[in-house]
Amino acid sequence: MVFDWLFEGQNAARLGEGLLLTAQISLASVAASCVLGTLFGLVLRSRNRLIRFVGRFYLETIRIVPILVWLFGLYFGLSVWTGIHIDGFWVCVWVFTMWGIAEMGDLVRGALESIEKHQVESGLALGLSRGQVFRYIELPQSIRRVLPGAVNLFTRMIKTSSLASLIGVIEVVKVGQQIIENSLLTQPNASFWVYGLIFMLYFFCCWPLSLLAAKLEQKWEH
Numbered sequence: 125m126v127f128d129w130l131f132e133g134q135n136a137a138r139l140g141e142g143l144l145l146t147a148q149i150s151l152a153s154v155a156a157s158c159v160l161g162t163l164f165g166l167v168l169r170s171r172n173r174l175i176r177f178v179g180r181f182y183l184e185t186i187r188i189v190p191i192l193v194w195l196f197g198l199y200f201g202l203s204v205w206t207g208i209h210i211d212g213f214w215v216c217v218w219v220f221t222m223w224g225i226a227e228m229g230d231l232v233r234g235a236l237e238s239i240e241k242h243q244v245e246s247g248l249a250l251g252l253s254r255g256q257v258f259r260y261i262e263l264p265q266s267i268r269r270v271l272p273g274a275v276n277l278f279t280r281m282i283k284t285s286s287l288a289s290l291i292g293v294i295e296v297v298k299v300g301q302q303i304i305e306n307s308l309l310t311q312p313n314a315s316f317w318v319y320g321l322i323f324m325l326y327f328f329c330c331w332p333l334s335l336l337a338a339k340l341e342q343k344w345e346h
Contacts, residue, residue, distance in 0.1 A: 135303050142299035143325055149213065149295065150282045153220035157281070158274070160221070161228025168233040179229070186226035192287055194219045199291040212293040220281055231273045235266040272341035279333045283326060296322055 167179045186194075198219060203209040210218075239262055247257040289298035300318045307314040 132307070138299045138303070139296060139321070139325075142294060142296035145213070145293065146282075146285050146288070146295040147329075149216045149220065149285050149288060149293075150278075152217045153224055153281055153285075154278045156217075156221040157224025157228050157277075161225045162232050164225050164229030165232025165236065168229055169236060183226045183230060186223055191219060191223060191284060192290065194222065195287060195291050212288065212291045215291060216285065216288045216293060220285065223284075224277065224281055227277050228274060231270050231277065232266065235270040236262055238269060239265050272337045275333050275337035275340065279330045279337070282330055282333075286326075296325060 164179065167175060168183070170176050170179070195215060198210065199212060199215045243261055244257055247261050248254070252260070285295065286297045288295045289301065292298075300322050304315045304318050307318075311317075
């Protein structure tokens, strides 16, 4: 049968464990990015030019250097330079969180700056403090504007977590590779079916988020 490989040994259980590890990396990174990225967005709007410069430098550095380079640099380079070895799981969470903070921060900055100035000026003219203007005018509107982009970012983070296999993290793609290597002699087409199954797993994880982002964008586009 086509899917005999799935029921051999612990293959199905191992795929489930790999998917769980992928979910743990993704959820930890997304949660940290959501909170810290929002704060970073406020930093990018600071009135202090030095703070804005440092924030912008961080943002551009994270964007310019590929995620894979960050993973290799922290996993292999850090142990060579400092003698400190960090588990691959935490390296992935760290790198994806760094990336998520930068992208989420830029989304928050863009959402806040897209709010018309006359709304802020009107709130100040009515006697609201700067903090009240942020709480009652800027924050509610910026949340609506940032959510579709944030959901898309979180979808990208889930998909990019597959890079974890390149530093030895036994997530779902790595498990798939191991199953293919073990089944190659008995199942010549194993790679097609294994990667096909992994494709479906990622699809059903990310598709609902993509639909949610599209729905939110359509609902709040005006």
